[in-house]
Amino acid sequence: MGVDVSAAPQTAQAAPAPSLTRRASLTAVASLLDYAAKLGVGLVVTPVVLSGLGRSLYGIWEMLLQLVGYITAADGRPTDALRLVIASRQGIDDAAARRRRVGAALVVWTLFLPLVAAVGLVVVWVAPTLTRATPQDQAVVRLAAGLLVLSFLAATLAAVPEAVLRGMNLGYRRMGWQASLSIVGGALLVFAVSAGLGLPGLAGAQVLLFALTGLCFWMLARRYVPGFGAARPARGEVRHLVGMSAWLAAGDVIAKLVLASDVVILGAIVSPAVVTTYVLTGYAARTAVGIFGFTVSAAMPGLGGLMGEDQHDRAAALRRELLVLTWLFAISVGATVLAWNPSFVRLWVGSENYAGAGVNLLIVCIMTQTMFIRSDAYLIDVALQPRFRVMVGAGAAIATIATAIPLARTLGIVGLCLGILIGRTAQSIAYPLIAARCLRRPRGTALPWRRLARPLVATAVLFAGAAAVGAQVTAPGWVAWGAGVAVTLAATPLLALTTGLPAPTRHAVAGRVRAIVRSLRG
16 A cells, blocks of 8 residues: 555654645645535435436446546646646746746647547547447437537636646635536536436536636636736747646546546446446445545645755655555545445435445445555656656556456456456555655655554454444434444544554644644634
8 A cells, every 4th residue: 555654753843834734734625625515416416317317328427427538648638737837836936937838738738639529539439339328329329428528628628727726736715616616517417307408418517517617717716826827838838748748648548547447348348237336336435535636636736846846855754644644534434435335325326226245345445545546646746757657557557457357247346346456556566666766765665564564454454344334234314324424434543543553653643633723723
């Protein structure tokens, strides 16, 4: 997992400055608020969409969303490159340079537009075949895929001002706005289903939502970023951004192949109806990964600023603290999902949509693996060295697909999950080594196996106990389920801290939590 749990206390005094902690904490709170709204909307809207479409068409909808995600390989990821470059230069007050970088991102977006269109046409053409749509649904599936491609283009433009805000460590300025947009998006989806517009209606709602999102973020960036706008970039600035974008785009498509190809593989090999079961069983775990991603990414601009100023000791200390907190979050959420996900799925969409205890455990293992992989991937990117991550990810993608397809063919969902876990082992080992190199740390500090033994044993014991609870206890209603979730979420981190970490590390974690609370209080 790459959790250097015992090294944290020795470097606690080298924690980032309060201003970085405050901005990161506020951005994390804003992200959590936004994601909470998205989660709440999803909990309400998903049963409505499932009921309106049926299990088969709902599975096709999930497959279309994943297929369109592959277009990220063709758009050059200019907004991701823009965010990282601005984060590394956030300490330099140069509004003109920022405007030129925004202009460079728009130039890169325009340069890649023909390729995006070509890949989008391919996706639209093959969508009915890959989703195994019936003859009467093929035209509808193609129309929905085309609208989703259009929504993808709108989303990439909407991400330009957001990238500037996040790169400047001002992501918290969107607090409340994105949550409101999630509610609007949910209302649009419900309207589309209620009006009988089917898959094209859902896709059209996405187009409108991303258009509104772009307008909102443009207004926020104009208000909070001094001199925000776009200016004509120099050729060197465009070339630099193109180079960064190319590696980020390659990394993104590899990430899609490694982790976000599961639905397409399962639907193409087994059936769209099985996709529905898999997606709904994994909903809670995917939600946790999303919360983790938003929270950790909030700390990355500050981390990038430290590395940009050659403060690698402070950056390394921050990474160690983040990995310890990642472990606590993963074990707490994982135990909660193992104990209460069976009851959640039964109460939410019916027991027929639950894939079983074995699949639930494998999904939690994938969730935990994903959190640690992403934590180091974010760091590698913010260090402006995505090339190393991409090369390792390419090997992991090949291994994952080569393993998942035959296993899914013989074992179904279980085989798919095993293929993902096995295929991504290379990332779990290599990413900590690359992160240590970015931070100019000795290779031996990346994976201290002896120090990992205690947290690994604690994780196994707590997960086993939670899985036993999930197999024996069924919540009779939402109130009992909520109480069980609350107790598990509160008790698990205390047990993990006591059994999995030495006393000095526990004190360091408590100190970081207190610093975050103080920063939020101002």
